[in-house]
Amino acid sequence: MIVKTYRIVAGLNDGLRTLFFTTLIFRTGTMAYPFLAAHLLLSGGFDASQAGTAVASFGVGALAADLAAGALLGRVGSRTVMLGGLLLNAAVLAVTPLLHELPWIIGAIVVWGFAYEVVTPASYSATIAGSEPEERKVAFSCYRLAINLGMAVGPVIGGLIFAVNPRAVFWANAVCVLAAAGYLTLRTNGGSSPARRARAARRGVPAVRPLRDHTRFWTIFALSLPVQLAYSLPSVFASTYVIVGLGLPSYWAGIIFTVNAAGIVLFEVPLNVVMARMENLPTLLIGYGLAGAGFLLMGLSESGPALVLSTLVWTAGEIVVFPGLLHYVSGLAPSGGSADRNMSLYSTGVNVAFILAPQLALLLSGPGHPGAPWAVGGAAVCVAWLLLIVARRSPYTWHKEEAWKCAN
Incomplete structure (x- = not known):
């Protein structure tokens, strides 16, 4: 690899x-x-x-x-x-x-x-x-x-x-x-x-975009926020969850970070080469599904090996979902200058999620339910998965790829 x-x-x-x-x-x-x-x-x-x-x-x-x-x-x-x-x-x-x-x-x-x-x-x-x-x-x-x-x-x-x-x-x-x-x-x-x-x-592209260009972007922006929030949890909450919530040795937190980093470095690029011609909807559904399952498993895990298994699942989701989201957002306005605007606003969502994640994690966790932040994050991603299926039914909420896929 x-x-x-x-x-x-x-x-x-x-x-x-x-x-x-x-x-x-x-x-x-x-x-x-x-x-x-x-x-x-x-x-x-x-x-x-x-x-x-x-x-x-x-x-x-x-x-x-x-x-x-x-x-x-x-x-x-x-x-x-x-x-x-x-x-x-x-x-x-x-x-x-x-x-x-x-x-x-x-x-x-x-x-x-x-x-x-x-x-x-x-x-x-x-x-x-x-x-x-x-x-x-x-x-x-x-x-x-x-x-x-x-x-x-x-x-x-x-x-x-x-x-x-x-x-x-x-x-x-x-x-x-x-x-x-x-x-x-x-x-x-x-x-x-x-x-x-x-x-x-x-140059020469009209400044005014159709209404559906706006609604498509804000649809995926809203549906990406649960993913951004869920994937902010490992960096801000994993160590606290492992050491304080579960009472496990601190090295399990290090193992979680190592497994996640190794998975991304080894598999993200080759896997996305294989998936390069897969349409956006199945790509995102696979990524959202793995992410939701992985974070739900994190909330149920009580041992080090179970945490590692859960990490493998949500890492697989990360490998698929983030290149998929970036690819989809970048294609929402392929012929106009709004692509830069869309990508900048997408980055705003990433930062909002990262700022909110620590507060939400501390609010939801507690002595009787230390895994609640993971469970809530996973459930939110699963709800977004369902809403993706609903969104693709309307041209005002979903952008379908051009015919280049069929031609290749």
């Missing part, structure tokens, strides 16, 4: 391969954020409430980036937005550990969240511009692979640096972000960027 994945990545066109390595370098530099709260508590002299407020401000900046990205991409294109976000990110990272007053720190973290997140919709835009519809599931899978590989390495390196010098982790992060910006600059130029070619092809 590793060899097959390597060959698929190596076979990407120049634009997508550049995006892959830019993303890999950038996400490998995700060192400072996982240790932000610890830095504020240990080095900044702030209490838990102040540190929590500061960390939460990152999400505020990220949401602002998602809301602004559509307009930015329409004006300057994905390459410029990515470079601007990377450079601003590096600048904020260099300054943040030198700040001592809470208002200044919160302001810097808001800007940091904006700069970090604005790269995501720009990357979606570059992926759409650099791939044909029939290639897009694989292209999004490769992009997600770069994210997961980077995020697996970055926090580990950050932990080692933080143990030596907490401030240095911010500067090491900034160096990685600058390296990503440098790589993107050397591998591309403004005149030949995929996004610019795509904008040129869109």
Whole structure:
């Protein structure tokens, strides 16, 4: 599987391969954020409430980036937005550990969240511009692979640096972000960027879209929120559930994360190559079904092996559903500039879910029902699965693929 994945990545066109390595370098530099709260508590002299407020401000900046990205991409294109976000990110990272007053720190973290997140919709835009519809599931899978590989390495390196010098982790992060910006600059130029070619092809497209274009997007946006919320649970709740809720040794939480990461790295790209020509509806139904079953099983699991089995099921769902959702949303407006807007708003849903997940998990869990958040998340995904079947009956709530599938 590793060899097959390597060959698929190596076979990407120049634009997508550049995006892959830019993303890999950038996400490998995700060192400072996982240790932000610890830095504020240990080095900044702030209490838990102040540190929590500061960390939460990152999400505020990220949401602002998602809301602004559509307009930015329409004006300057994905390459410029990515470079601007990377450079601003590096600048904020260099300054943040030198700040001592809470208002200044919160302001810097808001800007940091904006700069970090604005790269995501720009990357979606570059992926759409650099791939044909029939290639897009694989292209999004490769992009997600770069994210997961980077995020697996970055926090580990950050932990080692933080143990030596907490401030240095911010500067090491900034160096990685600058390296990503440098790589993107050397591998591309403004005149030949995929996004610019795509904008040129869109000139003359009417600004007003049919009502059903709007209703289709907001239908899938609403139906994707249960999936986003459910998949936010592992990162914010798994350790608490395993150690506190079930009273199991902490290494089972590590095994869950390892199984999930290994499954994505080994199988996501090859599986989506096999499923590249599968229509959107069956792809999403398979992904939603596996996700719902996996999270329901998590809520029923009481032993380490049962948790691992459940993790395998919802990881299989993750491998299918997220490239499927990105592929479907990217195709809702294939001939107009609203594709950038749609992808930016989709990213907003991801961040809203990630912000809400910790509060919902703590609200639903308790001594008598520690698995309730998993059960509720799984049930919500199952309801969304049923609503997908209903939605596909109307052209106002479902977009059917064009005839290219039949022609191939």
